[in-house]
Amino acid sequence: MAISRRALGYLESTKNLTGCALGIGGLALTFTGFAGLYWPLVIAGLYGAGALIVPPERPPAPDFPDPAEQLDTLRADFTTLHAYLASVELPPAAGGRLTELTELLAALLETGWVAEVLAQDPEGVHALARTIRQDIPESVDTFVRTRWWSRLAPGAEPPERHLERQLGVLHAEADALAAELRETESRRQQTHTRYLEERGGVAS
Template structure:
């Protein structure tokens, strides 16, 4: 560990700049300019060079690229599908859930749609949050609340909340799909203008 730190210091910008300035001090010494104070001159120039050298820049963290994030998200979406297949839902809620998962699946489908999604970090976050948090939480809270509702009849049916939650999530995913479509349409319009300008 100490050896690697020492080697790192030898290769650092500060040491290289300080050594270059210290070499100038040796040249001044051999030419007689530094006189009897040459050790102070060499050390001072080395220190000055080390001070003015730019600081070391640590390497950027190696985060996975967006396509790798979507691959992982597709695996989570598949696991979510297995979980939802084991849950019994009322017909209305089941229909809304089917619409929502179909839209999420279309956004995650490998190809140009997923490529457009990968270019939108906020969009990836929206889909990831729906898959990993919002949908499982909505369904699980319905299952737990439904059990308590059987013990306390007359309370508000939990499926109403589930249907509302799934509807809101579908609207959010729909807004994301519309935004991605607008981005693609903008690219198309930009290319049209480029071709028109090229004729002039």
């Protein structure tokens, strides 16, 4: 089945069609007497030349969503995460850290020029997606499960300490991403200043 599909694909290819067109030209030469006794070689040669001069067909590249489209999906996932977090009871300290983190993430995902800058950083979009879809849910869910077991073993290290540390790391990562985006805009501004000064002949 795969071989017949491949053969059918070649029959419909530009290479084969071009070779056939030149082969038909060879037949015309044969009928007019120009090919002589070597007409089979002439036809085969013209067909081969036609098939060789045509570049190989290129399969279409996969159409993956661009970072801007990924941000739209990520905003929906962030809304889902928010609903989940609202149903979980956390200690005040951990809850405060989580609020700071989610507010920062919401600012980064805000539609408008902020998202336009973020969309130009695929690695930043990936890091944000990992935080929302994996890191925060795992941290909170692990805390909830560990807290239940800690009630059976009093005296163990409070699970909220690990949660606070995890949220602190995630906030630092999100803050670093915000700093990178801010630096990108700063470099853009500086580049525009140099362009205007060079265009106007003004020394910096």
